[in-house]
Amino acid sequence: MRGRLSHPSDRLDAWRRLGRTGVWRSRVQRGGLGRRSPGQAGHDVGSDEASVAIDSLRRRSVRVNMHARNFALFLPTRGGDDTMQRVCLTALATLMTISATSAAAGETDAVSAAADALMAAWNANSPDVLRHFHPDASGYGGDGGVLGTIDAAAVEELVAAGYDVSLRLNQQHVRVLGDVAVSVGYMSGTISVPGAPTQQGTWRTTAVWTRLEDAWKLLHWHHSPLVSEVRSVERGPARRDDRERMDGPRERRRPDRDMGRQDGERDRPGAAMLVRHSVENFDHWTEVYREHERTRAEYGSLGSHVYRSADDANDIVVAVQWRGLEGALAFGASDALHAAMAEAGVVGEPQAWVFDTEHVRPVVDREGANIGGPSDFSLFVRHKVENLERWMGAFNEHGHMRAEAGSLGGFVLFHPHEQDDVIGFLGWESIDAAREFVGSPDLKAAMEASGVIDEPDILFLTHAYSTER
Secondary structure, eight states: OOOOOOSHHHHHHHHHHHHHTTOSOOBOOOOOSSOOOTTOOOOOOSOHHHHHHHHHHTTSOOEEOTTOOOOOOOOOOSSSOHHHHHHHHHHHOOOOOOOOSSSOHHHHHHHHHHHHHHHHHHHTTOGGGGGGEEEEEEEEOTTOOOBEEOOHHHHHHHHHHOOEEEEEEEEEEEEEETTEEEEEEEEEEEEEOTTSOEEEEEEEEEEEEEEETTEEEEEEEEEEEOTTOOEEETTSSOOGGGOOOSSOHHHHHSOOEEEOSSSSEEEOOSEEEEEEEEESOHHHHHHHHHHTHHHHHHTTEEEEEEEEESSOTTEEEEEEEESOHHHHHHHHHOHHHHHHHHHHTEEEEEEEEEEEGGGEEEEEOSTTOOTTSOOSEEEEEEEEBSOHHHHHHHHHHTHHHHHHHTEEEEEEEEETTEEEEEEEEEEESOHHHHHHHHTOHHHHHHHHHHTBOSOOEEEEEEEEEEEOO
16 A cells, blocks of 8 residues: 555545546536435336336335444535545545345355455555455445546555544434445434545435355445535534534424423424443443433433343333434434443344334324323334235224223334335333233234234333433
8 A cells, every 4th residue: 555645745646646537537416316305316227127116115025223333424514625625535435334134145245345344454544455446336326416436546645644423323214126236324423534624414325236256246326415414524423522413404493382291391302312222230320321411412312211131120211302303313323422432331233213203103092191101001002014004004903902801002104215115113011911911812813813914023111211302
């Protein structure tokens, strides 16, 4: 690997030289694949098969993996030398990590391993990263510019110049279709390249891999900012103490309001997060969790309820309300959260799900029950269904059956892009009553009739405490 360019002016000169030698090769492509929602950047992949995969993925679930490995995807800066920024964009664009929970295990693992190797090379600042790209690799950056490609000389120069990224993945999913694999999701964090402003925010991402000589190679990437989350930080990577809340300026100026039970007017939640993890010691975990209440508030937390499994006191479920989806995603990707979890003694990888409130359905099984607050006892059920509409119809019809068994009501949660992955979180009269309901033959028959297609994950929970933030 070449020696590092020690002076900022040397780095800028190198980037400008590369720009003049044509390292940024552009191809103008019009139009996009699939349907786009208003204001959403299209994810053009240049392949009919990949287009089909992306359309399919929009209907599939994406699970949050709070301990997923970092996968960097360089995003363009604003201002300064445009050629330099585009060279940086081209050379650093890479695929994010893949959470392979529902695709074919063998090939999905192979794609994931290829992505791991690619990112390990970036993190090591090694030109070995080039071998992970397809010879015809191309991509679109978040600045709305033209299509760019990878050039070996440019990558070597950029690696020599040095860069720094701190990125976390939020919701990722992969689909393998023959010799093509497509991943979609979100990425949050900061990206620093010498001589350019640091970028901080949350991005939507799409990446396409293809199999070449029995190995998966990155063929295409496409990323775009999530609403107004991406911004430049002139002083370098933002610290937690001086970081603004990542919930969007419009929400900060004119937040929706609602009436709280204790302190009157309060912010209305825009998103909900459920996190399940095991801890070494619940009391120690609680101390750390309470100490980090201010950190959660910086990202827009509006309060949380903490539950413990009736079968294992160190098996915890936390339900957090957030002002906005972007803040919840950014918090899940933050270094502060990962440091806090390590300090608190979290064991293994947690399971986490983030939902906007449009995909949270209230359920009232017993008239007069306060489903907005925590119940002393709750039943948590997660399962796959053949069709959400069909399942919801059957679920609503059986409300009387649940009420007779002790259900008070609660919430049904599902992700907009995988509506076959459903979570039910219902308050119950007692743990014993909930256990009896789960073991009843009537429930088993009702689940089969409603189209439940897998073995449900079931937890019996007791409410431990709640927090304001």
